[in-house]
Structures are given as structure tokens and as C-alpha cells.
Amino acid sequence: MRINNNIMAMNANRQLSINNTGMAKSLEKLSSGYRINRAGDDAAGLSISEKMRAQIRGLEMASKNAQDGISLIQTAEGALQETHAILQRMRELAVQAANDTNEDIDRQAIQDEINELATEITRISTDTEFNSQKLLDGNFQDMIFHIGANKDQRITLSIDDMSAVALGVATQGAATSATPATATLEGVTFTAVAEGAAGNGIEIEFIKPETNSANLNIAVADKKITVQLATDESGNIKSKVSDIVDAINSNEDANALVTAEGIGTDTVSAGTATTTGGTDASDGQISGIDVTSATAANDAIERINQAIERVSAERSKLGAMQNRLEHTIKNLDTSAENLQAAESRIRDVDMAKEMMEFTKQTILQQAATAMLAQSGNLPSSVLQLLR
DSSP: OOSSOOHHHHHHHHHHHHHHHHHHHHHHHHHHOBSOSSGGGOHHHHHHHHHHHHHHHHHHHHHHHHHHHHHHHHHHHHHHHHHHHHHHHHHHHHHHHTSTTSOHHHHHHHHHHHHHHHHHHHHHHHHOEETTEESSSSOOOSEEEEOSSSTTOEEEEOOOOOSHHHHTSEEEOOOBOOBOOEEEETTEEEEESSOSHHHHTOEEEEOOOOTTOOEEEEEETTEEEEEEOOBOTTSOBOOOHHHHHHHHHHOGGGOSOEEEEESSOSOOOSEEEEOBOOBOOBOOOEEEOOOSSHHHHHHHHHHHHHHHHHHHHHHHHHHHHHHHHHHHHHHHHHHHHHHHHHHHHHHBOOHHHHHHHHHHHHHHHHHHHHHHHHHHHGGGGHHHHHO
């Protein structure tokens, strides 16, 4: 019998520590719902589970991508639905114009409506957008829908040019470039730097200042600015044209830019220079197909038929892609659900089984505590030998 080392108490204490650790782990699993809370719980299971989680989240995002693709297709197809309606109206008008009960004035009225309808078809093609991307102007080519969780799991979509010119139901005049406006004052030519409407409305007005005044008022595009001019000893203005140009171009209120050149006087003291001759850029006038005669209207019917067939083919293509994406979404959602179930079997805890383990650890802990108390009393029996 020994009293310095109570081996039985040490053994009971060790078992109690083991039981406490087991109960703590079991309690953690029950409270978190996870069988794997850290890599030490199951290193291999953690690795597999994280790969599955990456796939699940990728599949869920791919499903959202496919849904966005459907929204884009519906936007384009909805616009083409209206294009179809316009073409049907144009065909109706062409059939009407092909009848010789109409006079020239009647056919001209029909032609005017067809021109407007053709312009509207082109407007639809240039203004139909999804998330700021134009869909029907011919530039939506080989656009990618990423519909998988991994690299290169994608499909592409292209949409043809659906303008009236591309469909063959209109012609477009030649485009013209903008030309800047100019003005001349005292032999000096002023030119608007900005082309088009923004620069062509410039009016430069030089008002002779009062005696001994060094201020010159300038009106540019309806904006009034005042320029401080240099004068000589007699108060006469000695600022040059270049000084005035610099003053205009550096002033924010001027709202326009000008340049000046010529062999006129170096200084400008008074007068008005109104810019003229400028033209805005033009993409060219769109005119619908000719229906001003019975023969032309008869030919127009066939051209409109071909345009209707092209729009029908494009809408069919978009509809087929939409149906495909709807099946893609179903497949992605099913795959994500099945992977989630597999990941759950690895990562989640079986609550019933773990409750059994927790109950066992609780009983063992209580038993070990009781035995530790008993083993602590055993050395006291040595006192019986000392009596």
C-alpha cells in the first residue's frame, strides 16, 4: 500500500479527462449541427466537402447566369415581336399600293407611312438594350453565357442586324461629316472648333468699350463674358485677335471654342462675327421601299415577305435558345441539390447518433468523477495499519 502515488486516483483522473474531451466534442457537434467543425475532426472529409461546396456555389451562380440570359433573350425577342408587327403593316400597305384604284397622291401618302415605319424598325434595332448592351444593331456577336460551375462551360449567342436596311425594307442615304462654322470680322476668320450644333451656334460680338475703359464684352453661344484688354497710354485697346481668342477659349462661360487666322488687323475693337456655314453630321436619311407605282409596290410585297421570314428565323433562334437555357437551369438546380445532399452526408452530423454518443460520454464522466472520489479515499486505509 502506497500513499505518495495514488495510481488508482491518477487513472480515474485520466479517464475523467478523456471523457470530458469526448463530451465537449460531442456537445460542439450537437450545437453546430456539423460533424466536421475543424480539419482535425476529419481531414479527408473536410477536403472533399470544400470541393463540393465550390461546385455547389458555382452551379447556383451558373443557374443565375442562365436566368439572366433568358431575360436578355426575352428583351430582344420582345422587340422583334414589334418589328414583326411593323412589317405586317408595311406588307398591308404595299398590297394596297399595288392596286391601281389609287392615284399618285394616295401612293405618296402610303409611301410616307412606310418611310416612318422603316425608320421605326431601325430605331428599335439601335435602341433595344439589355444592361446597356445593344442587342439588335448587329454588334451582339458571339456573346458568352457561362452556364457551368467550371472553366469553359459556356455557350454563345449572336443576334443579327435587325435594322430596316439590313432587312431589305429600306435604303439609307450617304452619311455626311459635320463641318465647322466660320465667321469673318475685319479680315480675320474665326472658326468654331466644335463641329455640329454645339459649335455652329457661336456668335462673337466685340463691343467697343467706353473711353479709357479696358473691358471688352464678348457673347459666345448666348453666354456673356468680359475680357480684360490691354491698352496703351492713351487708353486705346492694343489687345490682338489672338489675345481675344485665348480669352474666349479659357473662359468656362463661353461654352465653345474658336480659332482665328487671317491677314486682317492685329486688333479688333468693335463689330459682330456670327458663325455660318456649319453643318451637323448625318447618318443618312432612311427611306422605306418604293411603293409609288403599282409595279414597285408589287415588288415590295416580296421584299417584305423576305424580311418577315428573316425576323421569324431570328425569333425562332432566340426561342430555341431560351428553351435550352430553361432546361439548363433545371439541370443545374438538380445537380446543385444532389451535390448539397452528398456534402451534407459528409459535413453534417447525425443528431440521433451524436445524442447517443453524448449520453454515453455524460454517463462515463459522472462515473469517472465518482470513482475519482472513491480512489481519493483509499490511502486513508493505511491508517488502520498504524493503530
